[in-house]
Amino acid sequence: AQSVTQPDIHITVSEGASLELRCNYSYGATPYLFWYVQSPGQGLQLLLKYFSGDTLVQGIKGFEAEFKRSQSSFNLRKPSVHWSDAAEYFCAVVGGGADGLTFGKGTHLIIQP
């Protein structure tokens, strides 16, 4: 069965600083990987996805992520964060077929002025 680990429960970053959120996955085959963001009281918004091909994927809101098979990682990055980026970030994986998403526990991002 697939699993996702997000090692950081909370991360605090100053506005304008760079950001990296870590995600490690466990899956037997090539995984389909996603990053979602959730603001308080809201649903989840897809930031980006990796299926195959180029291991550096670009998403919305200036986010990117890099798939590293050798490290079983799919870390999310942003060169300069804005106060509006404060939210909960979830890494997720889906297996083949209509399996539904398996989420990591999430990372809560706090932006300092």
Add this chain to the structure above:
Amino acid sequence: DTEVTQTPKHLVMGMTNKKSLKCEQHMGHRAMYWYKQKAKKPPELMFVYSYEKLSINESVPSRFSPECPNSSLLNLHLHALQPEDSALYLCASSLTGDQPQHFGDGTRLSIL
């Protein structure tokens, strides 16, 4: 604006009530999902419908009953819920099962 619409946004019900949550999408997606999310936790998969057929039931208690009347609609019927069922219920849809899922804003359910 979200492309997956969930109603109602908030619901308060007693343990003996019967109510339904509704989810609608018009993106032509053929897979639809129900997730339950407790505070400060990730969403947990409850049910998956693929081409209007229930394909996954993650050992959810029978007091939750899903229904997919057509390819655009997904319902979750609730009966005799317990206080621990209070949570945010999220609906999602995807073109097929391995494609990105689009989420609604959820229904905040409180059981008295």
